[in-house]
Amino acid sequence: MATTRPLTHRAAIGVALAVALSAVLAALTASPAVAAPVFADGFESPAIANDFVEFAAGQQFGPWTVTTGTVGLTRDWQAAEGNQSLDLNGFSPGAVARTLPTKLLTTYRVSYALAGNPDNGPLLAVGRVTANGQTVDSFSFDTTGHTPAAMGYVYRTFYFTNILSAATVLQFASTTVGAFGPVIDDVRVESCLLVICPAGQATAVRVA
Template identity: 55%
Template sequence: MSVSRLRITAVALLVAGATVLATPAQAAGGHRAASRFDDGSFESPKAPANNFTEFAAGQSIGPWRITAGSVDLIGAGFWQAAEGDQSLDLNGAGAGTIAQTFATTPGATYSVTYALAGNPAGGPALRTGRAEIDGQDFQDFTFDITGKTRADMGYVGRQFSFVARNSSTTLTFASTVAGPYGPVLDDIQVKECKACCGN
């Protein structure tokens, strides 16, 4: 066998091996993990200015999958965003759930931060939901919309941390309030924590 043919065979074997190694990570979450967490401010795609677009289970908003119910992607100017131009109401016609799977290092600690508010248009006053890591409830959240308006949403910061168990992790946010007025999320960030935080 010639040297050039030997090199081609070796490359082919390496490529095949890489494909086999990638498959379990994809199968673990049912979706290919992004190389990093992305678009926590829901800036893409663009919703109509001063309006919103409803997305139902099975659809995606950038790297986010809607896994249950429906959600509303809020366009620029409709109400105050915490960061950038857009935000997300976790309730479309009713309670919705979103999830994103991204690459992680097993054993490493990650910090999740996000801005929380609530759709101020109707009752009840309390908007409730939860954040999950790989299907496990990590943080329940509540936001009171009393006195809040579309011009002054009153965003508050929330944070929790987790230790990655696998080479990919799925972050989920779910509304736990009925009706079309849900908790509002924006500026979600996931960062590896270098001896900076605990649970």
């Protein structure tokens, strides 16, 4: 009858290291699709009956609160997702915010579709995104050549690492003067394990 010789202390350490290395390699090859969804919204709520409905500072719609100026839910042009999008300039530059539950020392990936109001000819629509008041993305969109039927949406992605906060206020704001500005749609937030979103780790903004 064969007998199995017990592992020496050095051999046992080697086996443990091999197991740990295998786990790390498996994690490093994990699909980004396993990033955990935190929030997604395409500005479909409330469903509006008219082409454009304006909301002013202090008002709420869907999961968002208008923090400054005015914004408008619109069906007046092509949406990136669904039937509605958000014009960040109602009749003045505006901003909207949403409070997200966030974990300590966790990185988050945010993506959104960006275009510009095409109704006033060529325009450079500009704005920024903040997390707890800290700028995490600055954006611009040139409406030249775009129309309500062909908005030319581009998707932007950025990362931020939450350091100490149990919640993070994510805000999208227009810095474009006047009644024509940036348009956003299809906002998505996902939490990332360290190995799930490696492309953003070097550039993730740390947020207190």
